[in-house]
Amino acid sequence: MPExxxxxxxxxxxxxxxxxxxxxxxxxLFGEDVALPGGVxxxxxxxxxxxxxxxxxxxxxxxxxxxxxxxxxxxxxxxIVEIMWAxxxxxxxxxxxxxxxxxxxxxxxxxxAPITIRTQQGSAPGACAQHSQSLEAxxxxxxxxxxxxxxxxxxxYDLLLAAVWCDDPVIVIENRTLYHTGRRPVGVNGGIQPxxxxxxxxxxxxxxxxxxxxxxxxxxxxxxxxxxxGIDAEVIDARWIRPLDLDTVLASVERTGRLVxxxxxxxxxxxxxxxxxxxxxxxxxxxxxxxxxxxxPVRMPAAPALARAVVPNALTxxxxxxxxxxxxxxGAAAEGAADVPRR
Amino acid sequence: MGTPMPETAATQLDFLESxxxxxxxxxxxxxxxxxxxxxxxxxxxxxxxxxxxxxxAALDPSRDAVFPxxxxxxxxxxxxxxxxxxxxxxxxxxxxxxxxxxxSAYLTAPEYGxxxxxxIVGAGAPIAAGAALAATFDGSGRVALAAFGDGAMNQGAVHxxxxxxxxxxxxxxFLVENNHYSELTPIASMVRGDRLFARASAYGMPGGxxxxxxxxxxxxxxxxxxxxxxxxxxxxxxxxxxxxxVGHYIGDAQHYRPPGELEAALAxxxxxxxxxxxxxxxxxxxLDALSERVRAEIxxxxxxxxxxxxxxxxxxxxxxxx
Numbered sequence: 001m002p003e004x005x006x007x008x009x010x011x012x013x014x015x016x017x018x019x020x021x022x023x024x025x026x027x028x029l030f031g032e033d034v035a036l037p038g039g040v041x042x043x044x045x046x047x048x049x050x051x052x053x054x055x056x057x058x059x060x061x062x063x064x065x066x067x068x069x070x071x072x073x074x075x076x077x078x079x080i081v082e083i084m085w086a087x088x089x090x091x092x093x094x095x096x097x098x099x100x101x102x103x104x105x106x107x108x109x110x111x112x113a114p115i116t117i118r119t120q121q122g123s124a125p126g127a128c129a130q131h132s133q134s135l136e137a138x139x140x141x142x143x144x145x146x147x148x149x150x151x152x153x154x155x156x157y158d159l160l161l162a163a164v165w166c167d168d169p170v171i172v173i174e175n176r177t178l179y180h181t182g183r184r185p186v187g188v189n190g191g192i193q194p195x196x197x198x199x200x201x202x203x204x205x206x207x208x209x210x211x212x213x214x215x216x217x218x219x220x221x222x223x224x225x226x227x228x229x230g231i232d233a234e235v236i237d238a239r240w241i242r243p244l245d246l247d248t249v250l251a252s253v254e255r256t257g258r259l260v261x262x263x264x265x266x267x268x269x270x271x272x273x274x275x276x277x278x279x280x281x282x283x284x285x286x287x288x289x290x291x292x293x294x295x296x297p298v299r300m301p302a303a304p305a306l307a308r309a310v311v312p313n314a315l316t317x318x319x320x321x322x323x324x325x326x327x328x329x330x331g332a333a334a335e336g337a338a339d340v341p342r343r
Numbered sequence: 344m345g346t347p348m349p350e351t352a353a354t355q356l357d358f359l360e361s362x363x364x365x366x367x368x369x370x371x372x373x374x375x376x377x378x379x380x381x382x383x384x385x386x387x388x389x390x391x392x393x394x395x396x397x398x399x400a401a402l403d404p405s406r407d408a409v410f411p412x413x414x415x416x417x418x419x420x421x422x423x424x425x426x427x428x429x430x431x432x433x434x435x436x437x438x439x440x441x442x443x444x445x446x447s448a449y450l451t452a453p454e455y456g457x458x459x460x461x462x463i464v465g466a467g468a469p470i471a472a473g474a475a476l477a478a479t480f481d482g483s484g485r486v487a488l489a490a491f492g493d494g495a496m497n498q499g500a501v502h503x504x505x506x507x508x509x510x511x512x513x514x515x516x517f518l519v520e521n522n523h524y525s526e527l528t529p530i531a532s533m534v535r536g537d538r539l540f541a542r543a544s545a546y547g548m549p550g551g552x553x554x555x556x557x558x559x560x561x562x563x564x565x566x567x568x569x570x571x572x573x574x575x576x577x578x579x580x581x582x583x584x585x586x587x588x589v590g591h592y593i594g595d596a597q598h599y600r601p602p603g604e605l606e607a608a609l610a611x612x613x614x615x616x617x618x619x620x621x622x623x624x625x626x627x628x629x630l631d632a633l634s635e636r637v638r639a640e641i642x643x644x645x646x647x648x649x650x651x652x653x654x655x656x657x658x659x660x661x662x663x664x665x
Contacts, residue, residue, distance in 0.1 A: 028480070054480070059510065061503035064469045068507060071473020074458060075408070076481060079473075094500070098463050099470060106444045109662045111453045144663055167665035 002190040009156045010043045010179035012186045013118070016160040017044060017080065019189065021051045024078055027164065029055045031065055031082030031118075040084060041120070041179050062092035069115040070100050070169075079115050080164055086121035086135045086173060093138075100169040101144030116163040120174040122214055122264055123311045125304045132300040132307070134213070134265035139171050140242040140274075146170040146195050147241040151216035153184045155239060158193050166195040175214040198245035200252070204234035207258040207324045210249055210275060212238040215264050215312065222262075222317035231325040233260075241271055246278050253279055257287035258324045262317045267294035288327025291320045350559050355621055356633065358558040361396035362614050363634055365417040367641040368426050369589075372416065372433060372447075376593045380649065381433050385447045388417040390556075390588035393613035394520050395421035397561025398488065398583075401569055404456045408474045408487045410467035413448035414520075414587075415460035418490060422457040426641055430648035443654030458487075465491055465498030468517060472504045475513035475578070486572045487515045488565070494525025496539050505580070509546040514572035516565060517580045520555065522587045527599050540582035548578045555583030556613040588612050 007015060020027050029035075029047060035057040038045035048055040058065050062083060069079035083089050089096065096117070103113040123132040139147045146168050150159040156174065163170035201216065202223050211219040216237050223233040234252050238244060253259050259279055261272035272292040279290060293312045301307055369389050375381040388395070395417035402409065404423060411418035419429055424440060432439030433447050440452045451459035458474065461467040471489035478485035495501050496519060508515045519539055523530055531537055543550025549571070553564040561583055568579035586608035590597050597605065609615070621630055 028476075056511075059503070059506055061507055063500040064472065064503035064507035067466070067469020067500065067504065068473035068476050071470035071475070071487070072477040073473070074453075074470070075474050075477035075483075075485070077477045091499075094463055094466055095469060099461075099466060102449075103459075104665070105662050106441050106449060106459070107451050107453060107662075108442055108444065111451065111458070112665070114665075146664075 002187060004185045004187050006183040007153060007186040008180055008183050009153045010041060011183070012153045012156040013043050013160060013174065014045060014047070015186070015188055016157045017047055018050065020080060020161060020164045021047065021054060024164070026076060026078045027054065028072060028077050028079045030058050030079065032058055032060055032084050034082050039082070041176055043179065044082070062088055063095050066092045066095035066117065067099065069117070070095060070103065070113045073113045073115045074103060074111050078164065081115065081117055083117055083119040085131050086119045087130045087133050089119065089135065096139070096145070096169070096171070097142050101142050104168070105144055112167055113169050114167045115169050116160070117169070117171045118160070118174065119171065120176045122175045122177065123300060123307050124177050125307070126302055128302045129300045134263065134295070136173055136213070136241045137265055137270045140244070140271055144169065145242060148172045148195070148239065149213040149241055150174060150239065151178075151213055151237055153186050157186055157188060159239060162193045162195040165192045168195070170195060173213065177214055196240050196243050196245060198236050198238045198240070198248040200234060200248070201237045202233065202235040204232040204256070206232045206256055207234070207260060207321050208236060208249065208252040208256045209233045209260045209262065209317070209321060210236045210238060211262045212241060213264065215262055218312065218314045219262050219317055221314035222321060225314060225318035226321040226325070229322055231321055233321050244271070244275070246275075249275060250279065250282050250284060253284050253286070257285060258327070259286065259290040260293060260317070260320045260324050261291070262293040262312055262320070264311055265294055266297055267292045268297045270294055288324050291324055293317050293320045352625060354559070355617065358393070358396050358400070359614070359617055359621065359630075360633060360637060361421055362392035362558065362617070363637045364426065364641065365392040365395060365420050366614055367638050368416060368420060368429070371430070371641055371645050373589075373593055375434070375645070381447070383446060385433070385593045386414040386591065387589045387593065388414045388587065390608060390612045391520055391522060391585045392417050393558040394518070394555045394561055394583045394585055397558035398490070398518060398565045400558070400562040401565035402456070402486070402488065406483050406485045407456055408458045408471070408485060409456055410458050410471040410474070410487065410489045411460050412464070412467065412491050412495070413460050413462045414492070415450070416447070419450065419452060419457050422452065422455040424452045424455045424457060425644065427644035427647050430645050431651055434648055435654055436648055436651040437654045438648065438651045439654070442658065465495035465501040467491065468495070468501045468504035469507070471515050472508045472513055475508060475515035476511065478514050479511070484573055485514065486569050488518055489515060490518045490520060492525065493519055493521040493523065493530040493539060494533070495519070496542070497525070497533060505546045505548070505578070508578040509548045512575060512577035514575070515578045516568045516572060517578060518565070519580070519582045520585060521582050522585050524587070524591065526591050527595070540580055543580035548580060550580040550582070552582045552584060555585030556611060556616060558613065558617070586612070
């Protein structure tokens, strides 16, 4: 029965997990500290008690966690596993890229690997270089995977369920800075959404601002700052990085003629560059040079003062919106685009 | 398992047939690769056939799951995949077991309980543990068998899988085909102590070594581990000692092998050994007829596969997503 509950982002994830475990007996939930401890961020609290052996703790063995999920999924289970920090994926990337992404393709659908891998990423004060990376581009590069980045409490619930119901391997990248940001009304027990699709979070006429993950909140703030300068930004939340909903982006850019893509990840080799390329290839007429806002190509420092100098925020995004709106010729706009690395 | 029963002639002949099928298949693959009909890296298993024939004789093809390595033609055939479909796969034909998507080193045949070679050393071990994990929930009684080489014993994923399986009592068997070479490098120079099976005790599971050139011995060891795993008592590690009598890949000159080693391996290879035993009791003509029948089967399968059309490029984007 659809209803609305006041939930934090973490509680919304928990509610989605509980619903999946409740409605789909083939689901399993495992990872480091997820069962008896309830997760390092408290996201999986109470699920072991409620669902018993289907929720269990694992050794600190990311390859065993993801490989175990792949093998179990090949035999009809629907594992939901947690990789505590996105940075930890890197020790088990083989099981994601060489294994999970290949199962369906090579067997022509005879075997599949419907796994959901939850993780969280991004910068937060004091986090070291191995606990703060934004790695969505790494996963988005790989055919066969789906990548979700829920930015809102509602999407923390909806995107996770869409991932679990989807028959593909899905990586759901949450953000720990959102977990405990207060409760908001979240619609629960409604229909399961398809595992794709962007949403316009703020309609606007002058500049298309595409973003995802926790950066959505900085983008919305930036849009308000720009509005104070008479610039009406349309903020699109990509929600799914793969498949990326280019139709929604292109339709918006057709209207505004301007594009800014803001993400916390590095711009070099990033998804923002992919969006700019797709827009350029589409032939849509731009009124100013498209811009990327993201981290410069540098490692992520721990000290808050240093991290602030790397991670985009509402001000740097607003600056890009203003430059985009003021942009004349493509060359002149690129000249002023301080956030675009020169390499 | 108690004392091994004397092998019946029928069982011995089954082993012989299974091993000959693998050997003749590999020899034909070598020929096709040399003439260029098969392209790319091909890893033959000549000399290791007893491991595949023996292990698969202890498994239940209707429910058990095998996860071999890139040296997997022998496993694939021992699981029952028809040589024709395997040739077609290696030849890049539409009729291959995976329509040409897997090739020699990454093919899969789930309908035969063969859940995929793996070209990443040791990567199949965690996946096999996952298949066993599923069995602890689905009541199937499935046992998973992860096969890998001695080199894989130095891969992190294998250790993660063994510990994970042991701590959860998963019905999985880790079978090391110790052919003494981690690709081109002697395993003896890559480990301190050559008793790979002894690592099992560190994970709290039984481990043992078996003559990997004796199919009956392999079958018995695997059967014992299967019985234990199916009974809910967890994983085991079996080290099957064998030798490959060909290169790591086709074209490998094997100059890294000391003089005399290959000759010794050839004198002890499983087919020659079993034939010598059988010739004591079975008329030579009968053995020759069996051999000729399998050889003809392989030749026919190869010819049919070569006549098939290449994989259809219009299908290349299919089956990526649900």
